[in-house]
Amino acid sequence: MTEPMETAEMDAATEAEAEEGLAGTFTRYVEALAERSDALGALLEATRQELRKVLARELRRRSLWSGPPAYVGLYGWQSWSPRGEAAGPLEELLQACYEWIFQGKLAELIEQRRVRSIDGLVVFHVRNFLTRLQRDHDPLGYRVFEMLKSAVRAAVAARELHVIGGPKKIRNATVLAASPDADPARAAAAETLAPIVLRWVDGLLPGLVTAGGEERRQVVDRLRRHLFDLESEGVAVFRFKDVIDPLKHDVRARWAALRDADGEVAEERGEVDGELTRTLIYVFRPEDRLERRDAFWKLVGCVADLIERLDEPGRTRPYLETLWSFLRRFAVDVDQDRLPSHRNLERELRIPRERFPPLYEKLGELIRRCQATLSGAVVELDRNRRRASGARHG
Amino acid sequence: MAESKAPSQLLAETLEVAERHAGRRRELAAQGERPPALGDVYVLEATRDYPVHWVLVAHDPADPGLLLAVPADGNFLVGSADVALPEGAAVGALTIRCRFGVWIADAHLHPRERVGVLEDRVVSQAHQKWGDLGNRGVVGTVLEREVDDDPEYQEWVDEVLRPAREALLEKKVGASSGEKKKDAETRPPVRPFPIFLMAASILLAVAGGFAGVQVWRQQQRIQAMQSAGEIAERRHRQEVERIEAERSRLETEYRRELERAGEAHAETARGLREQIAELDRRLEVVTQASTVVNPVIAYFEPPRMATRGKVKIALRPGASHVVLFLGLLETSPAERYRLELRERGRDVPVWTNDRLTLEEPGEIRVGVPAGILTVGEYELELSRREGREFRLMAEYEMEVSE
Numbered sequence: 001m002t003e004p005m006e007t008a009e010m011d012a013a014t015e016a017e018a019e020e021g022l023a024g025t026f027t028r029y030v031e032a033l034a035e036r037s038d039a040l041g042a043l044l045e046a047t048r049q050e051l052r053k054v055l056a057r058e059l060r061r062r063s064l065w066s067g068p069p070a071y072v073g074l075y076g077w078q079s080w081s082p083r084g085e086a087a088g089p090l091e092e093l094l095q096a097c098y099e100w101i102f103q104g105k106l107a108e109l110i111e112q113r114r115v116r117s118i119d120g121l122v123v124f125h126v127r128n129f130l131t132r133l134q135r136d137h138d139p140l141g142y143r144v145f146e147m148l149k150s151a152v153r154a155a156v157a158a159r160e161l162h163v164i165g166g167p168k169k170i171r172n173a174t175v176l177a178a179s180p181d182a183d184p185a186r187a188a189a190a191e192t193l194a195p196i197v198l199r200w201v202d203g204l205l206p207g208l209v210t211a212g213g214e215e216r217r218q219v220v221d222r223l224r225r226h227l228f229d230l231e232s233e234g235v236a237v238f239r240f241k242d243v244i245d246p247l248k249h250d251v252r253a254r255w256a257a258l259r260d261a262d263g264e265v266a267e268e269r270g271e272v273d274g275e276l277t278r279t280l281i282y283v284f285r286p287e288d289r290l291e292r293r294d295a296f297w298k299l300v301g302c303v304a305d306l307i308e309r310l311d312e313p314g315r316t317r318p319y320l321e322t323l324w325s326f327l328r329r330f331a332v333d334v335d336q337d338r339l340p341s342h343r344n345l346e347r348e349l350r351i352p353r354e355r356f357p358p359l360y361e362k363l364g365e366l367i368r369r370c371q372a373t374l375s376g377a378v379v380e381l382d383r384n385r386r387r388a389s390g391a392r393h394g
Numbered sequence: 395m396a397e398s399k400a401p402s403q404l405l406a407e408t409l410e411v412a413e414r415h416a417g418r419r420r421e422l423a424a425q426g427e428r429p430p431a432l433g434d435v436y437v438l439e440a441t442r443d444y445p446v447h448w449v450l451v452a453h454d455p456a457d458p459g460l461l462l463a464v465p466a467d468g469n470f471l472v473g474s475a476d477v478a479l480p481e482g483a484a485v486g487a488l489t490i491r492c493r494f495g496v497w498i499a500d501a502h503l504h505p506r507e508r509v510g511v512l513e514d515r516v517v518s519q520a521h522q523k524w525g526d527l528g529n530r531g532v533v534g535t536v537l538e539r540e541v542d543d544d545p546e547y548q549e550w551v552d553e554v555l556r557p558a559r560e561a562l563l564e565k566k567v568g569a570s571s572g573e574k575k576k577d578a579e580t581r582p583p584v585r586p587f588p589i590f591l592m593a594a595s596i597l598l599a600v601a602g603g604f605a606g607v608q609v610w611r612q613q614q615r616i617q618a619m620q621s622a623g624e625i626a627e628r629r630h631r632q633e634v635e636r637i638e639a640e641r642s643r644l645e646t647e648y649r650r651e652l653e654r655a656g657e658a659h660a661e662t663a664r665g666l667r668e669q670i671a672e673l674d675r676r677l678e679v680v681t682q683a684s685t686v687v688n689p690v691i692a693y694f695e696p697p698r699m700a701t702r703g704k705v706k707i708a709l710r711p712g713a714s715h716v717v718l719f720l721g722l723l724e725t726s727p728a729e730r731y732r733l734e735l736r737e738r739g740r741d742v743p744v745w746t747n748d749r750l751t752l753e754e755p756g757e758i759r760v761g762v763p764a765g766i767l768t769v770g771e772y773e774l775e776l777s778r779r780e781g782r783e784f785r786l787m788a789e790y791e792m793e794v795s796e
Binding site: 105116146 | 404407408411415442443445484485486509535536546548549
């Protein structure tokens with residue numbers, strides 16, 4: 001496999017390439033499927049090759065190529081180019097993407113083909129497929145991206161910032177500036193931006209990761225003001241990638257550090273009920289099977305809705321919202337059966353530590369209520385949890 | 395992620411899916427050239443530039459030849475006004491976007507463009523959601539609201555759903571102005587504010603001079619006004635949407651009333667008709683001011699910082715909006731604020747907006763369509779939402795002259 005280009009500059013070119021350079025391969029394949037053409041075997045191979053290229057381009061464009069394949073749900077691989085492996089993670093991803101699009105979306109593709117070429121639609125579905133995987137498997141990274149992109153879009157709409165180079169849609173390679181006449185070639189170096197961006201994080205957390213509704217809008221607004229202030233800090237032109245990368249990196253690092261460095265397990269100190277911890281961990285454990293991911297989202301949504309409707313005094317409800325929002329994004333990364341200590345959570349979530357035991361208790365109750373309501377899908381989650389728990393204990 | 399499969403196995407599985415789809419298409423073809431019906435799904439030549447299907451979810455009771463078509467697409471993101479089709483739906487994994495419906499005459503729907511039929515349950519769900527939009531708006535679940543805020547979703551709305559709807563209005567419904575009036579979601583065009591900005595910049599440049607700190611302050615103000623212009627436009631669109639939704643709800647109620655009890659409920663129905671006419675009047679005033687042009691700016695100091703003096707504004711000819719900058723001494727922002735604008739001595743407000751938020755610390759910015767203001771004195775009441783209630787927190791006074 002050819003090593004994909006790493007630079008953000010390439011993204012600008014690939015943006016256009018992605019839709020223009022396809023030469024109708026996907027359209028011809030879908031036509032052939034609808035007509036059961038004899039050339040299907042050859043067209044399948046051409047389609048897989050084209051799809052592989054589009055996927056690789058998209059991975060680069062999202063800076064996923066330099067991260068672990070686990071960010072899109074491919075576990076057990078250290079990198080995208082493992083040595084001595086004939087079929088690496090890209091092949092695994094290719095097959096899942098093919099099934100998602102050319103089986104799951106085939107009816108839509110065949111019908112859209114009646115009025116248009118569907119190559120662009122397939123490229124969109126590749127992006128949509130990766131977005132879904134990122135959202136499920138790298139919820140922290142996706143959330144930070146989503147928040148920063150919201151802030152940039154608002155700043156561009158208000159003409160506080162202007163897109164002066166790279167893709168017009170906000171992407172990694174997009175070059176932004178306070179003045180529309182600025183020179184894209186004068187974009188600040190990544191090393192210049194990183195320390196500035198890192199100074200923002202303290203004031204943005206935990207809302208950057210956990211806030212919803214009006215609070216989310218306030219965090220986006222704070223980010224937008226930081227972007228506006230960049231010019232006064234000597235950064236008049238910059239790439240989106242050079243802001244998002246240090247931001248994501250720092251948030252991930254802080255989250256990772258929430259696990260006690262000395263290996264001390266919170267539940268062993270009696271801070272968290274052991275069974276409840278295991279419930280939470282197994283509810284959130286990454287799962288690649290689509291039906292299980294759907295069950296996961298149903299449960300996450302059900303608990304979030306119950307919290308919203310809770311009639312609890314004082315700060316209990318907002319604390320529960322923050323904790324649940326944190327857990328669903330944090331726990332995907334959990335590789336051991338433990339949650340952060342109350343001390344660490346107090347520092348990052350700004351919830352007094354003595355509030356955690358009743359909050360966890362309440363969450364446990366809500367999860368059980370949702371599990372009872374959601375029938376089949378969640379029953380399976382629960383069964384899996386018990387199976388795993390049984391395996392550990394016996 | 396998935397078990398590795400040989401290409402021949404992948405192809406066999408794909409062909410199986412293709413064959414299932416072909417079978418459903420054969421069943422559909424066997425139905426012949428029947429008239430359009432609820433649940434029918436179309437892929438329309440008129441919107442060929444956008445990857446959308448159209449689902450028929452409602453009849454117009456007053457005009458059976460008119461059907462409500464809502465777009466559906468393959469993007470997996472599901473917002474608060476959307477309905478995801480169940481797994482295995484005949485037309486594939488699509489999501490119906492109820493916010494972007496268009497009333498369309500059945501004559502514009504050709505049988506060859508029909509690609510599938512949805513089950514009644516899904517159609518009712520979509521119809522219900524569309525109806526809810528016309529009530530007090532759709533609240534949605536926590537996760538759906540997260541999707542509403544997701545910029546990827548917003549891009550999809552801006553780049554696919556809105557233009558697809560506009561294209562259908564243009565090419566099909568636009569063919570007859572009578573039908574266009576029946577449009578389920580007419581919105582003012584979304585545009586930037588170049589004229590607004592130019593006006594604001596010139597105004598400030600003339601008033602303030604260009605030296606040192608003054609220039610810096612002007613820049614800050616221009617930024618603030620720029621932002622206020624955006625907010626004014628957004629609020630304005632929300633207001634139009636709200637009135638349209640309310641009108642839609644009343645229209646539905648009116649038709650139900652007529653269907654249910656005919657003449658026996660004529661009195662109630664007449665009342666509803668009057669309310670609809672009143673909303674039409676308001677809609678006309680508000681949509682006329684859909685473009686922010688030559689706005690008048692009014693600054694109100696925080697009430698406790700200044701004596702309660704009147705802010706005087708002069709309505710310039712051609713001004714589309716009065717942009718109010720309301721200073722506040724708020725330490726803990728509320729989720730929502732409400733502004734009521736009353737003519738002095740009148741009980742009923744001439745304008746209300748209960749969806750305001752604190753955009754900047756200590757300031758609320760809101761654009762009021764100039765068309766609703768006449769020469770005279772006004773009282774402004776700003777309330778903050780606490781629980782389910784709004785509590786009065788500040789009063790301002792404004793005098794409007796020509």
